[in-house]
Ligand SMILES: Cc1cc2nc3c(=O)[nH]c(=O)nc-3n(C[C@H](O)[C@H](O)[C@H](O)COP(=O)(O)OP(=O)(O)OC[C@H]3O[C@@H](n4cnc5c(N)ncnc54)[C@H](O)[C@@H]3O)c2cc1C
Ligand code: SF4
Ligand code: FES
């Protein structure tokens with residue numbers, strides 16, 4: 001690990017000031033950043049410890065939604081009684097990820113900003129446009145089992161590894177950010193940027209920007225599930241995953257929200273897929289039609305071709321779960 | 327840099343480079359070598375300790391981030407002659423072969439049983455709003471962050487189940 005200056009931030013303003021400099025990074029749980037620092041994939045010159053900041057509460061908002069502090073641990077979020085009862089898809093997604101030990105340390109903000117698990121990104125002897133812009137992409141033409149089938153570019157086909165973020169995307173969460181010009185709220189869907197020709201830029205965050213809270217709209221109710229397929233039954237990243245929230249009216253789908261993990265450089269939500277399903281009675285053909293729309297532009301890179309049929313089946317299974325049909 | 331830690335009830339003042347992980351602080355600075363280093367990357371659980379009562383991977387956190395925290399290691403759970411219920415059960419049920427993963431398994435299981443008592447759901451809990459029942463599948467899922475290269479999993483599960491059912495007090 002490269003040497004760094006360690007700063008314990010007493011307030012958000014001081015945290016932001018300390019993190020504005022070149023090569024500074026916030027540290028929250030540290031479970032992703034320290035992993036990458038040990039490998040020297042990341043080498044911040046200043047480490048700004050934000051763990052003493054007052055961002056650890058989960059509260060009801062005036063709009064009858066929930067506001068989750070950026071430092072709330074994944075464990076505390078998953079077990080919160082209101083989250084469990086009214087946003088169970090979030091609890092299910094979190095407990096499908098990592099391990100008990102990691103979830104106790106991982107935070108809401110850090111989870112959103114965890115980096116890809118692309119093995120070339122992790123290996124500093126390999127080319128990687130995300131780690132070192134302009135060096136090329138080791139994955140394209142290489143090992144791609146974990147890589148994207150949607151949203152990638154000729155420069156990068158890495159996937160976003162978070163389970164939590166997939167559920168937050170289906171729930172329509174916003175990210176609250178404290179920056180130079182005050183507070184702003186960005187829908188999670190607009191928070192992440194697709195790689196294009198700048199895969200090293202992953203979000204809309206500017207240097208020194210601090211995530212303070214994640215805001216959930218009022219509970220959508222209905223039936224909610226998170227279905228994750230992985231190489232072993234636990235403690236492994238998603239090959240594909242589906243977060244599904246459905247409100248039924250008899251055997252007709254009244255409202256639906258879907259989001260996908262393991263497919264793309266960000267948690268993937270495609271409203272056209274939801275439009276196909278809305279106000280339709282449940283049939284197996286309907287689930288297939290939805291998958292057709294989702295996969296219209298999907299392309300495998302070889303080893304990850306299996307994700308195309310796999311997500312079709314995972315989507316059907318998740319929809320069967322929440323609609324009670326097929 | 328100076329960090330004040332309470333470890334197994336005793337106060338320690340650590341003077342170390344900020345790069346020092348909690349794991350290396352325990353093993354190399356404080357000579358508490360019960361906590362083991364397997365992967366050093368959060369992938370095996372050998373380094374599991376309790377911080378303020380919660381289990382974490384001590385390899386993925388810096389000691390300096392824990393100023394003022396209370397840490398419990400395997401040495402703090404029990405000592406020969408005065409073993410903790412889980413330590414006794416691991417002996418009785420042969421929950422190990424080489425023993426390298428064992429301190430992590432026992433620290434992890436200690437906190438895991440508290441999580442179950444507090445009603446925390448897991449990935450295999452049918453309804454996340456129900457009080458979980460500690461089945462074998464629940465133990466396996468909740469302990470998945472602790473790998474055992476000797477694959478003593480069946481005996482580890484038996485040992486934990488025995489303690490959960492009140493076998494060792
Ligand atoms: C072995 C292993 C298995 C895992 N399996 C899974 C899995 O199956 N599913 C899954 O979803 N995840 C998995 N994870 C990843 C884990 O969820 C993340 O490491 C964790 O969520 C990161 O949170 P953190 O608080 O530790 O982040 P940190 O490591 O502290 O930070 C991560 C990044 O976020 C930035 N940051 C943190 N907080 C803020 C803030 N408030 N504002 C601005 N920037 C901030 C940091 O600067 C850093 O760049 C796994 C990790 C490991 C090691
Ligand atoms: S897929 Fe992206 S992260 Fe992986 S090697 Fe290519 S550029 Fe790097
Ligand atoms: S040594 Fe910490 S998890 Fe392996």
Ligand code: FES
Pocket residue numbers: 421422423424425426427428473474475476477478
């Ligand atoms: S007993 Fe040998 S690794 Fe578990």
